[in-house]
Amino acid sequence: MMTNLTDIQRWEALVERNAKADGMFLYGVQTTGIYCRPNCPSRIPNRNNVAFFHTCDEAEKAGFRPCKRCQPQTISPQTQQIETISRICQLIEQTEEHISLQVMADLAGLSQYHFHRLFKKVVGITPKQYFIAHRAKRVHQVLDREITITQAIYEAGFEASSSFYRKSTAILGMTPTKYKNGANGVEIRYAIAQSWLGLMLVAATPHGICAIFFGDTPEALTIQLQNQFPKAEFHQNEPELKNWVQQVLAFVEIPQSEFKLPLDIRGTVFQQRVWQALQEIPPGSRVSYADIASKIGNPKAVRAVAQACAANRLAVVIPCHRVVRSDGDLSRYRWGCDRKRALLDRESR
Secondary structure (H helix, E strand, C coil): CCCCCCHHHHHHHHHHCCHHHECCEEEEECCCCEEECCCCCCCCCCHHHEEEECCHHHHHHCCCEECCCCCCCCCCHHHHHHHHHHHHHHHHHHCCCCCCHHHHHHHHCCCHHHHHHHHHHHHCCCHHHHHHHHHHHHHHHHHCCCCCHHHHHHHCCCCCHHHHHHHHHHHHCCCHHHHHCCCCCCEEEEEEEEECCEEEEEEEECCEEEEEEEECCHHHHHHHHHHHCCCCEEEECCHHHHHHHHHHHHHHHCCCCCCCCCECCCCCHHHHHHHHHHHCCCCCCCEEHHHHHHHCCCCCCHHHHHHHHHCCCECCCCCHHHEECCCCCCCCCCCCHHHHHHHHHHHHC
């Protein structure tokens, strides 16, 4: 199994006996000739005697034999959990009807409480949220094709058009007709204000804030918004948006405060998992793309995590600026590395 952890990060996980690192790497002790899991309960070895491996085959080819205590050659409990939840996710994706929590728990061999808790821990969202997000993705995919709305309804798994239309606004953020017309007629209110990071645009649909951008000129910010919603109806400096703009400015100023305004943002299931993981990063902290990939249970998806961060439309509220490369480099930021550095420096103080 390939990972993006450095040897320093592996050693830290070993010293901490971090259970989350189980399945991500193995370590061998040269003085004993034994290789172990990172959370093995055996005595912590001298760092100079430790070698790291990706697989059991790699460790054994180097002359190490498996530990009898942690049994690294067997499937780890964490890997078993991930495989179990992966099977349930595949079932949700392949089934058009909603599956009850009890049925999913029975398939996993767990109680409803423990299954629900494990699913959210591995996937990042609840089983119901996963079902809704996957159905939303399916609706978006079929509506983007050159077919009628009626065809899209049945291809997305709805048995009747009435049930689809009851849920369409919640799924799409607008009516199906408006969505197929490129958000034609959707009203978006926006305002541009001065923040300590420069000009900031706040935009909202009737369902909540849909965009928070930073920029150098009002024209550039407006173009960013129009590119996101090419056929929407824009209304600038609406009086009812003023209070929301002030609350966003206050949050950007002090990100430790709780953000309570409604959000209108949707993405794929994977993007939602990444964005939720980002919101759990405390102010003043920095994590790597590999850390986020591991947190959502997909350590190989480092590049996809970076792409999800780049697709974020809610600056600071979804704090993608707290994600850096494994070597500590700031990497790219949609609104400029100078702003990213300024945000991190301010939060660390």
